[in-house]
Amino acid sequence: MSGAPYIDPQARAGLAQGSTGLGHIKHLLDQGLDVSILNWADSLSNGREDPREFIFRVADVIGTHPSKPSVNVQTWTGLEPLYGGATQEVVGTGPTVTIRNFSVPGAAMAYGLGSLWRDSGLADERPDVLFVCHGHNLVGASQIELVLGELLAGLEYFRLAHPGVPIVALVQNPAADTDAMTLAQKAWQRIASLRDVALIDGYSPYIAAGKPVDWYADADVIHPSDTGIEAAFLPSIKRIWARSPSRPAVALPSLLGGLDPALNLIPNGDFAEFDNAVPDGWVAETGVTAAKETAIVRNRGRGYSLKLTSTGGTAFANRINYTLPNGEHAPLRGKPISLFGWVYKPAGAPASLGQITLEALAPSGNSTFATTRAMNTQQTGAWVPWAICGLRVPDECFEITARLHHDTAASVASEPVYFQDVTLVRGPLPRGL
Numbered sequence: 001m002s003g004a005p006y007i008d009p010q011a012r013a014g015l016a017q018g019s020t021g022l023g024h025i026k027h028l029l030d031q032g033l034d035v036s037i038l039n040w041a042d043s044l045s046n047g048r049e050d051p052r053e054f055i056f057r058v059a060d061v062i063g064t065h066p067s068k069p070s071v072n073v074q075t076w077t078g079l080e081p082l083y084g085g086a087t088q089e090v091v092g093t094g095p096t097v098t099i100r101n102f103s104v105p106g107a108a109m110a111y112g113l114g115s116l117w118r119d120s121g122l123a124d125e126r127p128d129v130l131f132v133c134h135g136h137n138l139v140g141a142s143q144i145e146l147v148l149g150e151l152l153a154g155l156e157y158f159r160l161a162h163p164g165v166p167i168v169a170l171v172q173n174p175a176a177d178t179d180a181m182t183l184a185q186k187a188w189q190r191i192a193s194l195r196d197v198a199l200i201d202g203y204s205p206y207i208a209a210g211k212p213v214d215w216y217a218d219a220d221v222i223h224p225s226d227t228g229i230e231a232a233f234l235p236s237i238k239r240i241w242a243r244s245p246s247r248p249a250v251a252l253p254s255l256l257g258g259l260d261p262a263l264n265l266i267p268n269g270d271f272a273e274f275d276n277a278v279p280d281g282w283v284a285e286t287g288v289t290a291a292k293e294t295a296i297v298r299n300r301g302r303g304y305s306l307k308l309t310s311t312g313g314t315a316f317a318n319r320i321n322y323t324l325p326n327g328e329h330a331p332l333r334g335k336p337i338s339l340f341g342w343v344y345k346p347a348g349a350p351a352s353l354g355q356i357t358l359e360a361l362a363p364s365g366n367s368t369f370a371t372t373r374a375m376n377t378q379q380t381g382a383w384v385p386w387a388i389c390g391l392r393v394p395d396e397c398f399e400i401t402a403r404l405h406h407d408t409a410a411s412v413a414s415e416p417v418y419f420q421d422v423t424l425v426r427g428p429l430p431r432g433l
Helices: 009-017 021-030 054-062 144-161 181-195 204-208 226-243
Strands: 035-041 070-075 087-090 096-103 129-133 167-171 198-201 288-293 305-310 318-323 336-344 356-361 368-371 383-392 399-407 417-426
Touching (some): 021 035, 021 129, 021 167, 035 054, 054 087, 054 096, 054 129, 144 181, 144 383, 167 181, 181 198, 198 226, 288 318, 305 318, 305 399, 336 356, 336 399, 356 383, 368 383
Parallel strands (some): 035 096, 070 096
Antiparallel strands (some): 288 305, 336 383, 336 417, 356 368, 356 399
């Protein structure tokens, strides 16, 4: 086989047609229709001037369409009202393009999950196109399996809420002093090939130019200056806009629903069999208790969720584990696997609750493992999707284990954490029941 990346067949069909979110915007404007856009972003989309950042540059380019649209942007404030008054970026005589700019400085993409899923409009207000501007605040995870997991969990949750909405993402510029953004750049490339997301490349021009000092804001190693945006981001936006045919785009269905349970490598990942102290097939370590929970349930068709509470023990050992039976790991050697689950933390619970781990053991120090990052305080009071994507199983692997943690902190919290519908599947993509 060649080294070409795998492309989902449905995504390949969309690519062959040249159908993208930008082409979809053109298609609507060609018909004289208004357009709604949601931008899910961090601080690289927050500034309207000095510098004029990503989504405002997108507004400028859309404003060049022959229909002479007006383009308005409403940006997240985090206060009341949650979105500020609309700023008119382009004055036109044709259709109106409205951009809701959920741009939160310092936030990773998962910040929009949890309690802000509705307040931000991500859950309830269906746009014509979704733009995403995330990267720098994800790469602290240090493993591409975690960066992929966090990006895909958010994107696929959005697809679950809004089937068919096309997605466009900015690959952000590298930091001036580290190569950390390489993880996000590679993650976005994989997502584009696997899940039909159009990419605006703001990364490669910085690398090709040697990361010029004046391409960064003063005394800032991350945020681009107007010079950098105009040299890297803006040409990329214009290029994909020019190359996108005016055609309707329909995005792929979400991965977070509809998995055949027979494909789940954890037979009791929905906890349907729960006759003893822990769900059947799972093993508890010291310091944790498991119980059925009927009041806090994401999928009421399951009847209950899994509730974990710590009774003591040491940090990181307050967890339950599922280990694949002997022999089942052998067919997975040398291949990627992905772990997914829904997690619920009560309001006020610390960030260290509710992490998940995927571990593949091999001799001679060749083991691989990944543990999701701690969730932020905004990710409480709601069910949040969490994933580890594409962990490669070592060639000599002798054991594969999935772990659900109550608390990973040294001082164990008194609040419980809840899990539902945990899946372990072959391949680089998360799957939900």
